[in-house]
Amino acid sequence: MKSLRMGPQPLQMNWRIRCTARGSTLLGKQRWKYWIDEKTRCNCFMLFPRALSITHSESKQYWRWHPLEETSGTEVEVATLLDVCWLEIHGRLELSHLTPGVDYNVVFEVMLTEPAWGWYTPMNLWIKFPDGTVQQRVEKLQEKPKDQWMELKAGQLKTHVGQNGELDMALFEYHVGNWKSGLTIKGVKIVPTE
Numbered sequence: 001m002k003s004l005r006m007g008p009q010p011l012q013m014n015w016r017i018r019c020t021a022r023g024s025t026l027l028g029k030q031r032w033k034y035w036i037d038e039k040t041r042c043n044c045f046m047l048f049p050r051a052l053s054i055t056h057s058e059s060k061q062y063w064r065w066h067p068l069e070e071t072s073g074t075e076v077e078v079a080t081l082l083d084v085c086w087l088e089i090h091g092r093l094e095l096s097h098l099t100p101g102v103d104y105n106v107v108f109e110v111m112l113t114e115p116a117w118g119w120y121t122p123m124n125l126w127i128k129f130p131d132g133t134v135q136q137r138v139e140k141l142q143e144k145p146k147d148q149w150m151e152l153k154a155g156q157l158k159t160h161v162g163q164n165g166e167l168d169m170a171l172f173e174y175h176v177g178n179w180k181s182g183l184t185i186k187g188v189k190i191v192p193t194e
Helices: 009-022
Strands: 024-027 032-036 043-047 063-069 075-081 087-094 103-117 123-128 134-139 150-158 166-173 181-192
Touching (some): 103 166, 123 150, 134 150
Antiparallel strands (some): 024 032, 032 043, 043 181, 075 181, 087 166, 103 181
């Protein structure tokens, strides 16, 4: 699994300064986005698909990688599921990058595109804390709207001063083993709750 690690302290300050000057900044070869929420003034992150560990994502038989223009006009790469029975997507974020004392939502931003099929089995979503505690949810995609972005909530957390370690997040379904297709992954957002 890949982790969002920003490097030494001077680099961390640099990406925060750039963000303040520009509104948001892309990091790690456009694999992550960092911004400060205008309303709460809290750190926010988006882990794009190349920052995630996606089973079979390098096989053109199972996944297609293609560009997507963000609302800011920046182009990022997304992944569209062509055909798999083992769906497993993981990401990690260092908790110390989040603003202390804030409630955050962790959501997968996805889209079902026609012809989407095989989604009658509920998807599993979870977040795992450094101490091993897990929050888990299930989400049925079969009845979800097609051809529009939606957020699948993996979990919620409250950050604390001095908190560190990695937060793991996952979206998966491989127990039933049915084939599925038509899911586009934009990424995982970690944003303050509203």
